[in-house]
Amino acid sequence: MKPKKFTPAHKSSNLAELVCSNSLKSDSIDKAAGILKSEMIKLKSLVLEAAYKNKVSAGGALAVDREKFSQYITNKIYNNDYIEVINEEATEINFKNTNPIIIATGPMTSNSLAEEIENFIGMKSLAFYDSISPIVLYDSLDRSQFFRASRYEDGVGDYINCPLTKVEYVNFIESLNSAEKIDFHKFENPNYFEGCLPIEEMASRGLDTLRFGPMKPVGLTDPKTARRPYAVLQLRKENEAETMWNLVGFQTKMKIGDQKKVFSIIPALKNAEFLRFGSIHRNTYINSPGKIKNTLQSESNKMVFFAGQITGVEGYTESAAMGIVAGINAGRAFNKKTPYSFTKFSALGILLDYISNANSKELQPMNINLGLFGIEKPKKNIQIIQNNSKKAIDDFINSEKYV
Template sequence: MSDQITTIIGGGLAGCEAAWQLIQRGCRVRLIEMRPKKHSPAHHTDDLAELVCSNSFRSNDQTSAVGLLKEEMNRLGSLIVETAYATEVPAGKALAVNREAFAQQITAILSSHPLVEIIHEEVTEIPPLSESPTILATGPLTSSSLADSLAEFTGKERLAFYDAIAPIVYSHSLNMEIIYLKSRYEDGPGDYLNCPMDKETYLHFIQELTNAQYVPLKDFENAKYFEGCLPVEVICSRGVDTLRFGPMKPVGLPDPRTGEEPYAVIQLRKENKEGTTYNMVGFQTKLTYPEQKRIFSLIPGMEHVEFARLGSIHRNTFITSPELLEPTLQFSSRPDLFLAGQLSGVEGYIESAAMGQLAGINAARRIQGKTLVVPPKETALGALVCHLTESDPKRFQPSNVNFGLFPAWEKKIRKKFRGEERASRSLAALDAWQKENDI
């Protein structure tokens, strides 16, 4: 065992995954998390790996980009993916977790491991150059002081966009005489609760949403939303039918009592196995709390809804990675300093953890004197790395994993077979890469 200790700043998904990769390779870790001494605007517990937005890790289908990424991470021995499956709750074809059990299990695993030291304090500055690796994984809610230090270190003005959180409701307050159980396109009842709307109800709802009061941004703040997680009222502002073709799409969700599709549908997804709480799917919002209670009670079946958590808005911070990072996730100017998670410019739970996985693998290899590795571009992991390091810096924006990030096809492949072909190529490339580099 080496005497070097890798310092990981941030105990979110990326930091925890990086720690796991290091200790699985016999490397010691010092994990620094500012909570509970200081909380971010969105965190509510003291646990590591707390999920602050949705409880969904999205599709499990390996022919989808995110499903493929999960499988790659699983084959590389991911703590995050393994724990997600261990704390899974029903969500149709998606992987959703009991967020409390998920965070508690990861906290217990890392806090009891002999190679891990957890320190609860705020890091306010980028650590100086060191022989031992440092992994910066403070996430999109990086504290202002550390973000300022990062901006000074990179010499670039830090970028920021705003991310909104969807409300969570108590199931006992829902009217099941109106709401029905069904997953999109699936036979049988499914795992989602569906609140149906007719045209008149939908138009009234849209009108109220359009005229509602929102949480104002500060004078110096410039809203720069991530397109994959827009507040529902921002989607609504783009046209009267925009929500009906987005999070309120009724296609594939016929009401079993009538056999017909409603005009619009609001879906609710389980937050825990017991089904005591549900997440309003796609309803992240920056409405004021009183307006959320008023407007969301207009939804059929939610007239007397009680909220376990109201929606909110918070700032996400990320760097211009194409100008600053190597494909190994090291800073070009500081080989001892690695970057992981959403701060690097990926978006989503799984993507953030994936960057932590790669950073942890490479930090361990640096300690062990091994050549650092870059995943093949044919893999989902490699496609994300390419996005971070090969995008046009002037147009760089955070991104979820998607097949648009993968290498172009050499020849035409029918659309229905593309997902299967991507998965086949990716997993074959990953397997060869693992064997070649002894990962």
């Protein structure tokens, strides 16, 4: 719809606008983001082609000159004889059209279309805010500093509990209060649910607020001391393989460097590796499980596809990756072929499974990360992940299904 109409975050009239950072993250295949990129390159990603042609040096990250990057993609699209660009706001989904449709209007989807999408996929299936708690890698936790237990229950317990002494707790709250926070954008006017406040907001309401909120120790006994801890941070598993754990109730607007510093005060998290940092931001996305298949078709109409961040992935590269899959499968649907389901051995397949898996009730948008692959000690076993990814994508490319 640009340049006729802009979202509050977009400013340029070109396509493929990077609204914030100019980094597409690491392209090292020792990182999950790099493995995803290697798959996208094999599938001829235009976004990555543009990124490499307009790269600027940024250590291990693939950073780009945003103007040239955007111009490169804009030229490719406008000069493609098979594409007609219509700069209009789409306000309805045209079901009379029997050809496939791909909806990729991103985290700032305009209100009228958001309403139409909600009517199409079901009320309350669209979220407008990300309230994200950090996720840590299990292998990076100090096992001598936590215990497994569920409140008021005997047995192993579902939660990892990270106890804090009074001194540690007070130190934690003081650091939280003095940490730097990210300001909300002008267009983000947060109306916090009281049950979903950022931890720094709770900490600012009084020393004990967190200890009576998400850090309450009731129903827990630390086996080391045989006593209830002064305060406790609970971690809940993010995946069945138990490689990824989220910090329960710890949504935050702290800057990333400060998140690392403040959370490392919690003894079990002293050297924790963060797979995802906490954040709270405006983001329109579908609560995809049960609504969108892992082929990116909607459950209720196989000719309606979704792509980009609206599917529930997070980040430039992940959004572009969803575009490749929707493109391939819309093409296949147009040719009356069965859409392709990427296997969970690939980074693409892992992301698709994450957003579509009907077992998850409430989707929280996610970047690609090693914990998602469900392999024990993923950093140590990185070669297995790399080999699996290579084979999965080669199998797909070599299969008749690609064409």
